Amino acid sequence: GAVVSQHPSWVICKSGTSVKIECRSLDFQATTMFWYRQFPKQSLMLMATSNEGSKATYEQGVEKDKFLINHASLTLSTLTVTSAHPEDSSFYICSALAADTQYFGPGTRLTVL
Amino acid sequence: AQSVAQPEDQVNVAEGNPLTVKCTYSVSGNPYLFWYVQYPNRGLQFLLKYITGDNLVKGSYGFEAEFNKSQTSFHLKKPSALVSDSALYFCAVSDGDDKIIFGKGTRLHILP
Numbered sequence: 767g768a769v770v771s772q773h774p775s776w777v778i779c780k781s782g783t784s785v786k787i788e789c790r791s792l793d794f795q796a797t798t799m800f801w802y803r804q805f806p807k808q809s810l811m812l813m814a815t816s817n818e819g820s821k822a823t824y825e826q827g828v829e830k831d832k833f834l835i836n837h838a839s840l841t842l843s844t845l846t847v848t849s850a851h852p853e854d855s856s857f858y859i860c861s862a863l864a865a866d867t868q869y870f871g872p873g874t875r876l877t878v879l
Numbered sequence: 880a881q882s883v884a885q886p887e888d889q890v891n892v893a894e895g896n897p898l899t900v901k902c903t904y905s906v907s908g909n910p911y912l913f914w915y916v917q918y919p920n921r922g923l924q925f926l927l928k929y930i931t932g933d934n935l936v937k938g939s940y941g942f943e944a945e946f947n948k949s950q951t952s953f954h955l956k957k958p959s960a961l962v963s964d965s966a967l968y969f970c971a972v973s974d975g976d977d978k979i980i981f982g983k984g985t986r987l988h989i990l991p
Contacts, residue, residue: 800922806977807911807930812922825922857977866919867967870981 769793770862772871779850780879786846787874789860794869795840796862801833804857804873816843850878881906883972885982892960893990900955900985902944902970911973912953914944916966917984923969929953940964960989 769792779785789799799816814835815823822835832854834846843862847854855878861868882905892898904910911930915923927938934946944955955968970982 798920802923804973804977804979807973807975809913809925809928810915810923810971810979815922857979859979861923863920867984868917868923868969873978875978 768864768867768869770860770869770871772858772860772874774874775872776875776877778877778879781851782849784846784848785850785876786844787858787860787876789843789845789862789871791841791862791864791869794862794864796864797840798863799837799843800861800863800868801835801843801845802859802861804859810859813845847876850876852878854878881972881974881978881980883970883980883982885968885970885985887985888983889986889988891988891990894962895959898955898957898960898964898987898989900968900970900987902953902955902982903951904953904970904972905951906972906974908974910951910953911975912944912946913971913973913979914938914942914953914955915969915971916940917969918966926955926968962989962991965989 771790773788797818801813802810813828816837818837824830837843859873860871913928914926929936929946937943973979
């Protein structure tokens, strides 16, 4: 149990386009999901906390208009990278909170050309 | 393929005693190893990392971890536990690229 999926697992896009990443809890409901960003050889960076039915809470320094988060149901949160640029290229990973434990998705590698 | 294992679901330690939370890993190439802590309903907080250099890495809140290449381990340690250390701890490994793999987590209970 407690499986989290992400789609797509990888995506390549052109600069200026928008990309949507989905995070799903497959066999449980999660009122809270987290979005992280991973840079090579760096520690994971928490971007935002996504709460079902309300606005996401963004960490300091994360542009909420650039990284749009929608948590429309108890099993789905989406992260949309708007007007993507090469510096947005990264590994994005989500987690879903269940019974005080985080369950991580497999991650999405975004490459912006 | 990368993998990381945390063999203990839960660790109980009396306050003031030393604590160890175990982690073993598998990765092709040089490993990049991390420990994170999660407090209730919060996102992960970074504790420490090993990239290269000294095998003993010191991090936040008095935690340290020892990289052991022969045993492919990166156990988290603290000489004297505090009740406030009670939380969920995640070990993670990367191969130097940006992809990161997490262990399933170990719940640490510090008993007063």
